[in-house]
Amino acid sequence: MSTITNNASGGNLSPEALxxxxxxxxxxxxxxxxxxxxxxxxxxxxxxxxxxLGKESLLFFSTPGVTIWGFLTGTRWQPQAGNFGILPLLTxxxxxxxxxxxxxxxxxxxxxxxxxxxxxxxxxxALKPTLEVLAxxxxxxYGYFALTFMTPLLRAIxxxxxVEIYNTASAGLVMGILIxxxxxxxxxxxxxxxxxxxxxxxxxxxxxxLEVAVQVVLPAAVSGLAAAFLVAISRAIGETMIVAxxxxxxxxxxxxxxxxxxxxxxxIVRISGGDLSYNSIDYNSLFAIGLFLFIVTAAINLxxxxxxxxxxxxxx
Amino acid sequence: MLSSNIMPYAQSNIFSKTGEQxxxxxxxxxxxxxxxxxxxxxxxxxxxNVDMAIPERKITAIIGPSGCGKSTVLRxxxxxxxxxxxxxxxxxxxxxxxxxxxxxxxxxxxxRRIGMVFQKPNPFPRSIYENVAWxxxxxxxxxxxxxxxMDEWVENCLRKAxxxxxxxxxxxxxxxxLSGGQQQRLCIARAIAIQPQIILxxxxxxxxxxxxxxxxxxxxxxxxxxxxxIVVTHNMQQAARVSDQTAFFTVDADRxxxxxxxxxxxxxxxxxxDSRTEGYISGKYG
Ligand SMILES: Nc1ncnc2c1ncn2[C@@H]1O[C@H](COP(=O)(O)OP(=O)(O)O)[C@@H](O)[C@H]1O
Ligand SMILES: [Mg+2]
Numbered sequence: 001m002s003t004i005t006n007n008a009s010g011g012n013l014s015p016e017a018l019x020x021x022x023x024x025x026x027x028x029x030x031x032x033x034x035x036x037x038x039x040x041x042x043x044x045x046x047x048x049x050x051x052x053l054g055k056e057s058l059l060f061f062s063t064p065g066v067t068i069w070g071f072l073t074g075t076r077w078q079p080q081a082g083n084f085g086i087l088p089l090l091t092x093x094x095x096x097x098x099x100x101x102x103x104x105x106x107x108x109x110x111x112x113x114x115x116x117x118x119x120x121x122x123x124x125x126a127l128k129p130t131l132e133v134l135a136x137x138x139x140x141x142y143g144y145f146a147l148t149f150m151t152p153l154l155r156a157i158x159x160x161x162x163v164e165i166y167n168t169a170s171a172g173l174v175m176g177i178l179i180x181x182x183x184x185x186x187x188x189x190x191x192x193x194x195x196x197x198x199x200x201x202x203x204x205x206x207x208x209x210l211e212v213a214v215q216v217v218l219p220a221a222v223s224g225l226a227a228a229f230l231v232a233i234s235r236a237i238g239e240t241m242i243v244a245x246x247x248x249x250x251x252x253x254x255x256x257x258x259x260x261x262x263x264x265x266x267x268i269v270r271i272s273g274g275d276l277s278y279n280s281i282d283y284n285s286l287f288a289i290g291l292f293l294f295i296v297t298a299a300i301n302l303x304x305x306x307x308x309x310x311x312x313x314x315x316x
Numbered sequence: 317m318l319s320s321n322i323m324p325y326a327q328s329n330i331f332s333k334t335g336e337q338x339x340x341x342x343x344x345x346x347x348x349x350x351x352x353x354x355x356x357x358x359x360x361x362x363x364x365n366v367d368m369a370i371p372e373r374k375i376t377a378i379i380g381p382s383g384c385g386k387s388t389v390l391r392x393x394x395x396x397x398x399x400x401x402x403x404x405x406x407x408x409x410x411x412x413x414x415x416x417x418x419x420x421x422x423x424x425x426x427x428r429r430i431g432m433v434f435q436k437p438n439p440f441p442r443s444i445y446e447n448v449a450w451x452x453x454x455x456x457x458x459x460x461x462x463x464x465x466m467d468e469w470v471e472n473c474l475r476k477a478x479x480x481x482x483x484x485x486x487x488x489x490x491x492x493x494l495s496g497g498q499q500q501r502l503c504i505a506r507a508i509a510i511q512p513q514i515i516l517x518x519x520x521x522x523x524x525x526x527x528x529x530x531x532x533x534x535x536x537x538x539x540x541x542x543x544x545x546i547v548v549t550h551n552m553q554q555a556a557r558v559s560d561q562t563a564f565f566t567v568d569a570d571r572x573x574x575x576x577x578x579x580x581x582x583x584x585x586x587x588x589x590d591s592r593t594e595g596y597i598s599g600k601y602g
Binding site for chain 1: 439
């Protein structure tokens, strides 16, 4: 207190010190420039991807005999015969990612509830990084896990006649294990973000732990949980290695998860890994699949943002 | 008054737990009693050796400087401190003839009988109606012949919390859409909806403007006809205005909170026995 008074009345401040003019702040400008650059790079990368996908897809769709309608509704993908219907690739993608969510959503949510509401702080501190390590296992390992463990298991349970060696169920289930840490980690973040005041309010009314977790914390975290699930779905749709190894090589229009069927990503990686000449229709068709994948994932992200915003508005 | 019409509900047996109420009342004349209570947060002793017997259907204020353990003591009365990792209590808290810290006691059962209103209004992100109904449902609210319906019960509680007229046309709106003062009264309605015997209030008006504060204070006095109220406040005028009994806490040399003086509010404020109480209420420190 006293020093301020002294300074003001003593008048020993120089006029510059009282100036309200902008001062140069070189470090801040530098950092600002760097951050701006990073932002621009990521935007241009995305634009570049869209451009490349769009350009090659355009070549594909301008090939005689290929139509967008046929591409979207055809049930056969046979490049040799000139059939370019995406549905077989799409259904198998939906089968594997649906199967993955069937595993990851309930287990991930349960793990998240346990970590956030039941585990002691020290246990949580130990468990969460362990779960996240699982996310760092190379996906090729998961692929062979599907092929050498999950498939034999499924065949032992449902019979060798029902379950083919390559099948979407095996790939999907293992993919569920792959995205489980992602789901549980994001869901745990969403649950932990629920203010403690809400938990206390519920406990104060005589709620049990389960009632607090399920009836108070879960609904309050619903927007974050929805975001977690949608991110996981996008991840599952784009996942490549497991399906390339375990789901089957060759498009097949089927809804039977025990049959072999190639997904969009699996098809792209198999064909592009082979002996393929540029500017052939096969080559261009991969970009059309890539563009379709891109649009589907982007659409899911857009929808998820809307859902999250809507849910947030309703819970606040 | 309308509220007197609705009063009979409060006596009727709409919860599985009530009925103990009368039997408890007769026992000692005290709603709750701390005996040689000490509370630790891990190794830190926050409150030591508290002895206080809280009278029934009165307002008891707990005052004292910041950090002297007012909230800690209050939260020990419904075992809310159990939720803080590392917190533990020594000594007894006698409620309805039982020590609530006895090993066989379920804290959930304790909290169903001893409700709480917090410093910062914390309504659920649900409708106004649901905010009140949820706890009642949780506590086994029973609808039947001669009993109120849930709609009637919600209305009754909102009326008692002096909030009904302001919200009756928007019961389906989120509780979070209300102003701070209204939210706090919603939290009070929610607390009385489970018909507790005691309501603990931790600085219930400190986040509110003066007019909302006054409303909450009036409400407390209204509620003291049916409930035992224990209120923590750092506002001495508030304690003097609303309470019947006042407990003054302070921190000792070892940083542990302790009860200095507990008695009739008028006596505490006009004729304190302890020099530390006198120092505090005359504004010498704290
Ligand atoms: N959750 C907690 N963990 C550790 N220490 C705490 C916790 N809550 C309160 N304390 C400590 O206990 C003492 C009493 O706190 P509190 O009861 O909140 O005081 P008051 O409500 O009177 O301001 C303080 O020293 C405070 O730092
Ligand atoms: Mg406090």
